[in-house]
Amino acid sequence: MGIKNLTSFLLEHCPDAIKQTQLFELRGKKAAIDVSIFLYRFKYKGNKLIPKFFEQINRLRMNDITPIYIFDGVPDQLKQDTINTRKNKLIDKHNKIQELKTELQNTNDVSKVSEINNKINTIDNKIISVTKEDIYLVKCLFDLLNIKYIQAQGEADLLCSKLCSTNVVDFIISEDMDLLTSGTKLLVRDFNIYNNKITVYNLSKILTQLNITYEKWVELCIMLGCDYLKRINGVGPKKSFKYIKEHNDIINIINDLKSKNIVVSENYIELFVKSKKLFMNYNMDYLKNTDNLVKIEKLYDNQLDNIKQFIFKYTKLTEKQFLNRIKNIYNNI
DSSP states (O other): OOSTTHHHHHHHHOGGGEEEEEGGGGTTOEEEEEHHHHHHHHHTTSOOHHHHHHHHHHHHHHTTOEEEEEEOOOOOGGGHHHHHHHHHHHHHHHHHHHHHHHHHHTOOOHHHHHHHHHHHHHHHHHOOOOOHHHHHHHHHHHHHHTOEEEEOSSOHHHHHHHHHHTTSSSEEEOSOTHHHHTTOSEEEESOOTTSOEEEEEEHHHHHHHHTOOHHHHHHHHHHHOOSSSOOOTTOOHHHHHHHHHHOSSHHHHHHHHHHTTOOOOTTHHHHHHHHHHHHHOOOOGGGOOOTTSSOOOOOOTTHHHHHHHHHHHHOOOOHHHHHHHHHHHHTTO
């Protein structure tokens, strides 16, 4: 979900912090990639995980960018409501398909049959499930190519941001805006494997143009509504920003809101404090040494044959196309 209405808020209040540019502008840098987004995107309308991840790596390496992929671990319990909402939406889609199939069995109208089938296909295309086998195959690809990846403790986006805020990587590739909340310095969105066009969000410029500290920025994002805590009804971006600027802490804000008869859940402050801690205090000590975490090793003897066998099994690339991509990936090592 990310942060509710954050993109439109930033476009209004600090448009200079958002830049439409080209991937080659980030040449020579290191990127952490929130892999879950692309797992679902690349499975949409046909399972093309291996072809598309191979193309993504190729696109990055063409621009001399070194990637590291971050996989989700077990999410914090605080996110359970969001997870349950997503599960319920998925169940609703499955139930709707069953209803349509029953309707299909009970009609002889040819035009009606076509209409129902179209509805079933439309809903079915929106039901995307990433399996353990999918993840295993993607990790096999990364292993064969010497592309580094990490299974996060907790959510991948929190680790991505920590890697960026501690200068292990230079930027993050994701579509989730809450990466900016957890400390990502540069967030790259709209990354397409077929071209170099990207959108870059600069956290430093955001803070400068909003004239707030990073801590206040986190508080603002939580008030806007995030995966851990829903927005207070009647308190949109404009009011949230006003309150964050005017008050020292969330307790004063909530007291002010209640004085104006705005309904706030009894545990809002408790969840707010927990959310803030999650965004600001992710601990990645379990990684031990991060000095050479983001790098690609040269291929060893016979490794190319193993890569070729795997790629040809899952893609339709020609020998020439395959070798061109291999050259791109390892050219600057």
